[in-house]
Amino acid sequence: MRRAHPRDAAELLALERHFPGDRLSPRAARRLLRSPSARIWLAEVDGRALAALVLLLRRGSGVARVYSLVVAPAVRGLGLARRLVALAEAEALRRGCTSMSLEVRADNAPARALYARLGYAEHARLPGYYEEGGDGLRLRKPLAGGGRGSAGDAPA
Numbered sequence: 001m002r003r004a005h006p007r008d009a010a011e012l013l014a015l016e017r018h019f020p021g022d023r024l025s026p027r028a029a030r031r032l033l034r035s036p037s038a039r040i041w042l043a044e045v046d047g048r049a050l051a052a053l054v055l056l057l058r059r060g061s062g063v064a065r066v067y068s069l070v071v072a073p074a075v076r077g078l079g080l081a082r083r084l085v086a087l088a089e090a091e092a093l094r095r096g097c098t099s100m101s102l103e104v105r106a107d108n109a110p111a112r113a114l115y116a117r118l119g120y121a122e123h124a125r126l127p128g129y130y131e132e133g134g135d136g137l138r139l140r141k142p143l144a145g146g147g148r149g150s151a152g153d154a155p156a
């Protein structure tokens with residue numbers, strides 16, 4: 001597992017092709033890779049990126065957001081998503097965040113199972129949230145230690 005560099009745009013976009021529905025555009029990928037408020041991790045096997053997670057940290061907000069998570073089909077079920085989410089949660093906690101938030105398609109059963117397993121609960125329903133009209137769900141998870149002693153330690 002490693003943090004992504006600006007030169008990883010092609011790797012990130014290749015992985016996003018495995019994403020059902022809305023995907024990152026090349027422009028958005030390049031912008032994210034340079035954004036000071038984004039943290040991106042890649043899971044590599046034999047030098048090839050096979051999974052990625054994009055975390056967004058907003059200045060002044062205690063809520064961090066998993067913006068994108070994708071694992072290549074050949075390596076699903078091996079715990080890569082679980083490890084990437086754990087890295088993101090640890091970073092969010094280090095940045096003073098008290099909870100994690102994310103959106104998932106209501107009909108994305110594998111992703112919903114993953115997040116339920118990792119302690120994420122439904123926070124809001126988002127009818128027609130996705131471009132082609134698919135419904136979304138906003139999920140949240142309080143982070144360990146959230147709300148205790150982290151006030152004022154907002155992410156940069």
Ligand SMILES: CC(C)(COP(=O)(O)OP(=O)(O)OC[C@H]1O[C@@H](n2cnc3c(N)ncnc32)[C@H](O)[C@@H]1OP(=O)(O)O)[C@@H](O)C(=O)NCCC(=O)NCCS
Nearest residue numbers: 069070071076077078079080081082104110111113114117
């Ligand atoms: C959803 C996704 C990220 C899961 O990645 P993964 O690396 O296969 O997940 P993990 O192996 O880390 O699974 C961790 C837990 O999630 C749950 N889970 C993951 N995939 C599952 C599936 N297909 N069915 C049921 N549960 C699943 C399991 O509880 C699993 O734990 P367990 O094996 O101990 O039971 C992957 O299927 C994917 O990339 N899908 C396409 C993109 C996507 O939907 N991204 C999320 C959008 S928000």
